Amino acid sequence: xxxxxxxxxxxxxxxxxxxxxxxxxxxxxxxxxxxxxxxxxxxxxxxxxxxxxxxxxxxxxxxxxxxxxxxxxxxxxxxxxxxxxxxxxxxxxxxxxxxxxxxxxxxxxxxxxxxxxxxxxxxxxxxxxxxxxxxxxxxxxxxxxxxxxxxxxxxxxxxxxxxxxxxxxxxxxxxxxxxxxxxxxxxxxxxxxxxxxxxxxxxxxxxxxxxxxxxxxxxxxxxxxxxxxxxxxxxxxxxxxxxxxxxxxxxxxxxxxxxxxxxxxxxxxxxxxxxxxxxxxxxxxxxxxxxxxxxxxxxxxxxxxxxxxxxxxxxxxxxxxxxxxxxxx
Amino acid sequence: xxxxxxxxxxxxxxxxxxxxxxxxxxxxxxxxxxxxxxxxxxxxxxxxxxxxxxxxxxxxxxxxxxxxxxxxxxxxxxxxxxxxxxxxxxxxxxxxxxxxxxxxxxxxxxxxxxxxxxxxxxxxxxxxxxxxxxxxxxxxxxxxxxxxxxxxxxxxxxxxxxxxxxxxxxxxxxxxxxxxxxxxxxxxxxxxxxxxxxxxxxxxxxxxxxxxxxxxxxxxxxxxxxxxxxxxxxxxxxxxxxxxxxxxxxxxxxxxxxxxxxxxxxxxxxxxxxxxxxxxxxxxxxxxxxxxxxxxxxxxxxxxxxxxxxxxxxxxxxxxxxxxxxxxx
Numbered sequence: 220x221x222x223x224x225x226x227x228x229x230x231x232x233x234x235x236x237x238x239x240x241x242x243x244x245x246x247x248x249x250x251x252x253x254x255x256x257x258x259x260x261x262x263x264x265x266x267x268x269x270x271x272x273x274x275x276x277x278x279x280x281x282x283x284x285x286x287x288x289x290x291x292x293x294x295x296x297x298x299x300x301x302x303x304x305x306x307x308x309x310x311x312x313x314x315x316x317x318x319x320x321x322x323x324x325x326x327x328x329x330x331x332x333x334x335x336x337x338x339x340x341x342x343x344x345x346x347x348x349x350x351x352x353x354x355x356x357x358x359x360x361x362x363x364x365x366x367x368x369x370x371x372x373x374x375x376x377x378x379x380x381x382x383x384x385x386x387x388x389x390x391x392x393x394x395x396x397x398x399x400x401x402x403x404x405x406x407x408x409x410x411x412x413x414x415x416x417x418x419x420x421x422x423x424x425x426x427x428x429x430x431x432x433x434x435x436x437x438x439x440x441x442x443x444x445x446x447x448x449x450x451x452x453x454x455x456x457x458x459x460x461x462x463x464x465x466x467x468x469x470x471x472x473x474x475x476x477x478x479x480x481x482x483x484x485x486x487x488x489x490x491x492x493x494x495x496x497x498x499x500x501x502x503x504x505x506x507x508x509x510x511x512x513x514x515x516x517x518x519x520x521x522x523x524x525x526x527x528x529x530x531x532x533x534x535x536x537x538x539x540x541x542x543x544x545x546x547x548x
Numbered sequence: 549x550x551x552x553x554x555x556x557x558x559x560x561x562x563x564x565x566x567x568x569x570x571x572x573x574x575x576x577x578x579x580x581x582x583x584x585x586x587x588x589x590x591x592x593x594x595x596x597x598x599x600x601x602x603x604x605x606x607x608x609x610x611x612x613x614x615x616x617x618x619x620x621x622x623x624x625x626x627x628x629x630x631x632x633x634x635x636x637x638x639x640x641x642x643x644x645x646x647x648x649x650x651x652x653x654x655x656x657x658x659x660x661x662x663x664x665x666x667x668x669x670x671x672x673x674x675x676x677x678x679x680x681x682x683x684x685x686x687x688x689x690x691x692x693x694x695x696x697x698x699x700x701x702x703x704x705x706x707x708x709x710x711x712x713x714x715x716x717x718x719x720x721x722x723x724x725x726x727x728x729x730x731x732x733x734x735x736x737x738x739x740x741x742x743x744x745x746x747x748x749x750x751x752x753x754x755x756x757x758x759x760x761x762x763x764x765x766x767x768x769x770x771x772x773x774x775x776x777x778x779x780x781x782x783x784x785x786x787x788x789x790x791x792x793x794x795x796x797x798x799x800x801x802x803x804x805x806x807x808x809x810x811x812x813x814x815x816x817x818x819x820x821x822x823x824x825x826x827x828x829x830x831x832x833x834x835x836x837x838x839x840x841x842x843x844x845x846x847x848x849x850x851x852x853x854x855x856x857x858x859x860x861x862x863x864x865x866x867x868x869x870x871x872x873x874x875x876x877x
Contacts, residue, residue, distance in 0.1 A: 431686030
């Protein structure tokens, strides 16, 4: 199969590597922001973020989107949620009627001015149908590229075809038609992972109970939001919800962000510092968009997300907010 | 209320501390194995495992079980599963008809020679009714004693009365009548936490994906076993299942045990070394009893528990067993 990955960052380059392992003819296309990623790869050096060479993969710069999509059988969408509409707008004229496996996580604003799922907002904004399949589940780019056992959940009408193209060896893939539930879980987990990190900053190392309590609460809240968005409980209780929250909360940037906010520094300052150091903190924005998505659908019983929003976006103090947290589980 | 805690180990002393915080008149009774725990406490020194003083708590040695239970309103059962039948046999003549909140986790052998829940086996073996309430959920002794936010799930007919006696402040308590599901989750989580530890030993630090995949698989398998034992899915998806597995897998002895086995040392040797160092490894026995419990109830689709049993109890090699693991989620 001819597989083209849009977006040459961390996850895009990892998915390209996996597609190559499956024997596909792979193109990795970089957006106009990805030049620093592709430059060393073109010289045969390791990808700056993935730290692996991209052997046997055709690399294309942003000007060549038409060539990247020409005759392709499957597209992987690995552009950040911020860039999704811009990239897909440019891709639209060249995109064949093939499945688009999206590893992008987050909500976007629809033309009605409400937060919604990427698979709904992108087609609406670019004015054409896209056969989105959402790739959910606990998959760190570096680990899938290094053949660590990984479980993903592909969601959407073309999920089975995407599984056939990618699953095998160390990569286990489940499929579901519940794209709503899967995307909602993916969008929410960054927010809740930040919340679990707060405890590490606030209490210190011995906050295992509090982290586990909030993990449990997060799953309960994800269930409510997923239901309100048309998703199913089983998706929350599988790789997309429980699994992805587990891996995201175990470490990484969102936890680090939460930890620093938990120590008492204003979230805005922590986000600015991390951005200056080149570290993306999806959780910061994810708390705001998740809160909007849930409120716009009338979901009310979300004490943990409410506390996170109060701390991170409304300037509430960490000790008093966490002390006042009432769990609903 | 007059509250007596049976078992002066780590969790028993923590529950006594919490009961004291709620203003109860508290007695902590030590079994014949608990003398080294009580001795320093009697002199006003810290409890050797909890590392806190037990202020305002009456301490009684094993000979005084009758006095410990005299006129009591609520009993906390905090004896290890190995000692449960022996202690409750001695307690039976003095035990009033009051709720017995049990923090003991594991399966026991019934008189039919099958593995079963503690709340069923103990009454059968001691020949009298016991109003067991099972305390499930992610609660590390040191953290509940130090007022870290903790979520527990009390399960059984008297769960609400036990909640009234213990919940408050940092301790959040949910209640359910699903004692089957709650006890099964508590018994299984040590086994699966060991399994997650295997990956740390086998792959090293960057096994987050594999750990999260197996966390997801563990929840799916716990659901099957809970159903077979008369429990409900919602219990698995709450504090008793998801929450307790999260905290147990995050660290501690079972993970350490799994990690060392994952590096290739036979489980029997690791268990012996840890026992010699005074470290309990519940996960070692829990894998065997969980496997028996599930098999005796005809549950078959348990690839992860089967792999753990093969590695830990049947001498199977770690690399080939983990490489052959087929996830069902």
